[in-house]
Amino acid sequence: MSMIEICDPRSGPSAAVHSAGGVASLLGKVVGFIDNTKPNFNHLVDDLAEILLANHGVKKVLKRGKRVQSIPAPEAVYSELHAEADVVITGSGD
């Protein structure tokens, strides 16, 4: 088969790569939520907050949100959760 050389039209991800990390136990940890405003996610956050506090030893839950699903949360939300939470949970999908 005859071959030719072409330029690759693709350009891969450019972001710096870093690890998400983990926590061995939720005991005594602060868990932050960013409600993505999709239907039912607010209820899931409410239920998870109760369950994590009652049954998983979580010390504190911070519930934060954003205006609509497809735009980022305000920068202040990220700053606060970065400073105060051990784990931050958000949602994806429907």
Next chain:
Amino acid sequence: MTVCSTAFETLGRSQARALGCPDLPLAFVPHPFGSIAREKLRPVAEDVAKQIETVLAAKARQGAAASAAATKAARAMRMSVPDDVELLHCMFMDEGIGDGLPVIPPTPERVARMLKGTLRAPDEVIAALGPAYGLATVEHIAINAVMAGCKPEAMELLISIVDAIAAPEFNLQGVQATTNPAAVWAVVSGPVAKRVGVNAGTNCLGPGTHANIGIGRALRLMMLNIGGATPGVMDRATQGQPGKFSMICAENEDDTPWQTLGVERGIAAGVSSVTMVGFSGTLNMNTHSKEPEDILRCFSDSMAHAPSNDYWCGGEPWIIFAPEHANILSAAGYSKADVKQKLWDYSLMPASRMAAKDMERTIRTRKSELGVITADTLLPITTEVNRIGVICAGGPGTHSVYVPGFGNSRSVTRAVRDPG
């Protein structure tokens, strides 16, 4: 970590990788999660709580993954491919490159010719395109332009297009990854339209004009090959729409009675520009009326539909006025600002027309803008009158077009450089 509905696992994993966190822990809820009755959510939450504990502990045991600095701009890689367009087409399909249609092979010689359409260096980074945030260098733009069949004269227009869609307010990430039929529309203003041959007249949104199809297709190829919006993976459109192949036109500056969009957006008269719009379809509005108020009332009726994204989130609707309609309005003394005000007034929609669930999210989403919203509230289609987009394009005929916005996107205008 992220809680992901099962149908969106590929998006969740791809997005985490693209944003530089490939080992992001995920937990899952059944899809469609939003349809589960409130009283049945508790067992789901109990399961998710267990998943959270388990995956975070597993991640802690596994330890940190290797980290790496952000990728710097680099010249495009070279590929060895079959010298046969049918075999190349099959190879591109297998590798998920392109839009599904055959392409012109971007040989180094063709790319070099395309780069003659700009004085910029090939490795200049114009933008990172979401959701994969690949770097769009001038060279990568040229490669995709070759594949789409563009001419070198289109290069500076394509560069401005890429720069515009990467603006934060455009929300390319949302446009590309949404389940909505969101696509990207380019409106070209000023001398570049005629220089490059962008059609502003008859069938300007249809086939047959080389520049319209080539430039629109090059943009889509970049959104796929650089932005990473692979259908079914990071592009999660429920159906999508044919405008995702190409959607570009010029303003009909010969026949418009109004100020052009470029000038309206602060670009000096005689300077070329392009305005990028995130939109979700087109609707033919055919009226033989010669009465300005009738025309505007009927168009507003077309805009005011209950499941519209523009109403629940305060979006950005557009009208492409046929020259005949625009000139009827102008002859009766209606400026573009007058037209926008009338469209705003006549398209006010009672919140009660919405489904209860959609009214709930409207109450939450537009609270800071509108205050308390009740069933009797007359909802404006967008957040301010001037966010209703109005241009004149097309040929003879009594057809204007309603272009509903994607919703969470703001149009962006950029000047287009002369090629030098």
